[in-house]
Amino acid sequence: xxxxxxxxxxxxxxxxxxxxxxxxxxxxxTNEQLENKVTExxxxxxxxxxxxxxxxxxxxxHPPFPSELFSIEEVIETGxxxxxxxxxxxPSWKRPVYNKNWHSSYWGGRWSHIPSNIxxxxxxxxxxxxxAGLWFxxxxxxxxxxxxxNPTNEKAFFEENVNExxxxxxxxxxxxxxxxxxxxxxxxxxxxxxxxQVITLNHDKVAPIQPDKYTLFxxxxxxxxxYDYTIN
Numbered sequence: 001x002x003x004x005x006x007x008x009x010x011x012x013x014x015x016x017x018x019x020x021x022x023x024x025x026x027x028x029x030t031n032e033q034l035e036n037k038v039t040e041x042x043x044x045x046x047x048x049x050x051x052x053x054x055x056x057x058x059x060x061x062h063p064p065f066p067s068e069l070f071s072i073e074e075v076i077e078t079g080x081x082x083x084x085x086x087x088x089x090x091p092s093w094k095r096p097v098y099n100k101n102w103h104s105s106y107w108g109g110r111w112s113h114i115p116s117n118i119x120x121x122x123x124x125x126x127x128x129x130x131x132a133g134l135w136f137x138x139x140x141x142x143x144x145x146x147x148x149x150n151p152t153n154e155k156a157f158f159e160e161n162v163n164e165x166x167x168x169x170x171x172x173x174x175x176x177x178x179x180x181x182x183x184x185x186x187x188x189x190x191x192x193x194x195x196x197q198v199i200t201l202n203h204d205k206v207a208p209i210q211p212d213k214y215t216l217f218x219x220x221x222x223x224x225x226x227y228d229y230t231i232n
Contacts, residue, residue: 043109044104044105044109044112045104047104047108047109047110047112047113048104048109048112048113048114049113049114049115050115056115058119058122062230062231063213063214063231063232064214064231065214065216065231066182066183066184066208066212066214066215066216067183067211067212068182068183068212069184069216070181070182070184072186072218072220072224072225072226073224074181075179075180075181075184075186075218076179076186076188076224078181079179079180079181079184079186080179080180080181081177081178081179081180082178082179082180082185082201082205082206083178083201083205084168084175084178084199084200084201085153085155085156085199085200085201086152086153086156086175086197086198086199087151087152087153087154087156087157087167087198087199087200088147088148088151088152088153088196088197088198089152089153089196089197090147090152090195090196090197091174091192091194091195092194092195093147093194093195093196094194095171095172095194095196096143099143101140101143101145102117102143107140110140111140111141116141117141120141120142123228123230124170124171124172124173124219124227124228125168125169125170125171125173125187125217125219125228125229125230126138126142126168126169126230127166127167127168127169127217127230127232128166128167128169129165129166129167129203130157130164130165130166130167130200134148134167135148135149138167138169142169142171144169144196144198147196147198148198151198156199156200157200164202164203164204165200165201165202165203166200166201166202166203166206166232167198167199167200168187168198168199168200168201168217169196169197169198170187170189170196170197170198170199170219171195171196172191172192172193172194172195173189173190173191173192173195173197173219174189174190174192174195174197175187175188175189175197175199176188176189176190176222178201180205180206182209183208183209183212183214183215183216184215184216184218185206185215185216185217185218186218186220187217187218187219187220188220188221188222189219189220189221189222190221190222191221191227214231214232215231215232216229216231217229217230217231217232
């Protein structure tokens, strides 16, 4: 009986494969239309994943660490506070597992790349700058376009010197305080199951000090335990 069921499943699978061209003919699709469809699907697959199987590690997605690093405790105790404004504060916000704009058919698959989306899913903190690109690319890639278009505090985004603003998106956490020492910025925060915060600050307050080109941002608990970081 088991062999008979297996044989039946194989026959059904074969029939479904060979019925695909028949479906196309039934829909009166020409060879040119079929070729265009294959080309489109091929491009979508190329945007979804690497050309060949390979391992991709976190280090390929971000710049090197600053040359001099301090312990989180030292940054908090001897660093200086950095002022910021909260532009979006939505404590009940739910982080999406998948957003419709990440589909490979949307905007040419611009935000459908699986390795990039998995990398973002590993993090709670993302950094951008006040520009059209922030509202477009960062918003789409994180699935927060609607939230960015409806800030809870517009002043944080649209006051004077907007071009000098750094924007930090924090998911599932509430930022309490920012402290800087050297090329290191610690964001003291309370981890949450839900919630979205978007804060803004003047970039010159956290810009890297020479000779380094980047600043390390660390999301930490009030007790000083890091649970996310990014380099910008």
